[in-house]
Amino acid sequence: MARPLSEDRRNAILSAATELVAQQGLGAATAEIAKRAGVPHGSVFTYFETKGALLNALYLELKTELVDAVNLQPSSNDDVRDQFQHLWLTWTRWGAANPAKRRALAQLGVSDQISELSRKQAFQSAHASLELVRRASMNGALRDAPPYFVGALVESSVSTTTDFMIRQPEQAERICTLGFEAMWKALN
Known part of the structure; x- marks a missing residue:
């Protein structure tokens, strides 16, 4: 059985994406978003199927x-x-x-x-x-x-x-x- 998704992790990813999109534009890398959010890179795609879905x-x-x-x-x-x-x-x-x-x-x-x-x-x-x-x-x-x-x-x-x-x-x-x-x- 899959673990339930964490609202805190999702919010951390969105917060990191906000900061990086504001600083770097839409080309901000998902790996950098994950790093800033303090989550493994794959977690971004656990919460958002694609970068487009994240945006x-x-x-x-x-x-x-x-x-x-x-x-x-x-x-x-x-x-x-x-x-x-x-x-x-x-x-x-x-x-x-x-x-x-x-x-x-x-x-x-x-x-x-x-x-x-x-x-x-x-x-x-x-x-x-x-x-x-x-x-x-x-x-x-x-x-x-x-x-x-x-x-x-x-x-x-x-x-x-x-x-x-x-x-x-x-x-x-x-x-x-x-x-x-x-x-x-x-x-x-």
Whole structure:
């Protein structure tokens, strides 16, 4: 009978993969991931059938963490601007507080190794945030734009804002506010 898989080992592999993908890109070797995780190389493939499966699991893990952070919305009684500002603040602050996760997620997001199924699962989990972006853009210049396009613009603005927050931590809050105001004006 096979031994049950250890959640701690799986998490160690995902954590090591996050760090190495952030540092080295998608070419990070599974042997190095295993070494950083403190597990035998073969263990990577016990938990993830292929490197592609590992990258897809990592993508979903990071997306889920991000979505969970930004979906902690204020009450539905708040107006759309307040809700969007909350989304913006939690998203940019998550990125600034987790630069390796953010870099790894950015690289995974543009990778052709991430399956359409994984992308669809991530998109579905972000439904509440995407719906808020749609409501925020209902009256602005982007009101007739495809939702994916509007979402991509918001994501790009968050990314740029977060980059500058990380580079200039003493100005992080000001940069965050400026980014929000610019994005809000573009949407509304």
